[in-house]
Amino acid sequence: MRWPNSGRELNLSSEADVCLVLEGTYPYVSGGVSSWVHQLIGAMPDLKFVIWFIGSSSKDKREPKYELPPNVLGMREVFVHDYDMPGKEHFSFPSRRKKEVWEKVKAFHRSIRQGNVGPFEEVFWLTVPDRGVLSLEDMFYGKDAWRSLLKLYREVAPEVSFVDFFWTWRFTHLPFFRMLLMEPPKAKVYHTVSTGYAGFLGTLAKLRYGKPLILTEHGIYAKERRIEIAQAEWIYEQEEGRRPWTYRGGELRPRGTRWFFKDFWTRIFLFMSRLTYRCRLRR
Known part of the structure; x- marks a missing residue:
């Protein structure tokens, strides 16, 4: 090079x-x-x-x-x-214990909705190239992934458009899959x-x-992203709400279905922030 x-x-x-x-x-x-x-x-x-x-x-x-x-x-x-x-020919992951593995993935999603990023390490080793159980194809195109996504939608956002939920999920998660x-x-x-x-x-x-x-x-990366997301006009807003913001769990967050997708984006960056702070200098 x-x-x-x-x-x-x-x-x-x-x-x-x-x-x-x-x-x-x-x-x-x-x-x-x-x-x-x-x-x-x-x-x-x-x-x-x-x-x-x-x-x-x-x-x-x-x-x-x-x-x-x-x-x-x-x-x-x-x-x-x-x-x-990558095409299918690039996937060389073994396929075993799929049901058990997907249960761990679902548990991980439940934990991060509660602000707990601890289970990420276990999920990481399920997906790391040449050592994992789940391939990128499994996570992005597989039937189990589709069923998990439907379940997640019903749990967290049944009142919003599924089409918008699906593409928001893909757009926010594909960078993670690429980095893995x-x-x-x-x-x-x-x-x-x-x-x-x-x-x-x-x-x-x-x-x-x-x-x-x-x-x-300087500790403000996630805050800067939150401000950008709150002001973004390209993120879809589904319907009018009475109050755009509410104070929950010590944090200022979007409120109502109108703001669901902005909240979704914000949580992505909060997840990365919490994960980094948890792993820094930890042996």
Whole structure:
């Protein structure tokens, strides 16, 4: 692999000291977090870094704003909203104990609705490539997945449009399925500067390789996403409600069926935030 605008070859085959997991920032965006990351790498020339960049779509135009320092071994990119899924020939997962496994998946969904992300680790090992029981095809196209989705719909949103529920579920969950297929770069430590998708990828790397996960953020990623979602006009609103917000469980949340899909999106980011904070530096 060759870094753009540079004659230097990048090497991802050897283990780095630190893998920086970055969402939508360095090296394609200048200023702010990117400047801090660039200074951090340059201030520790004795450590070898690898960059794990998370973007929206590979079709987006992107040009490096920084020249990678000499102690960066390489960079890997993940685009969470690319929807080209692997064909069936790519699925090599064994198929066994399906009923028992799906019960665990259902229990996991019930737990995260209660704010408990603890069971995620068990579900992760059911899906990790070459070691799991469920394939991506099982989770996305299988009959058991369809039945589980119908059950989830009846439990949490029977009053809203199923078509809108179905496509919202797919659009929000496909990035997770894509990331579960990613092979993390090898590193002694994984360091994410935010929760969200970067925190989720860092968590996957920690679980898969058993290496420490460091999180350094200003603590407002999930809050920023909540504000963006509340103001978003592209998220479908089903019907008029009397009051758009209510204070529940110590949090300000959308209220009523009109706001169901915004609440759905908000919970996705809260899940990633809670999961990252739970897994950081936990052995």
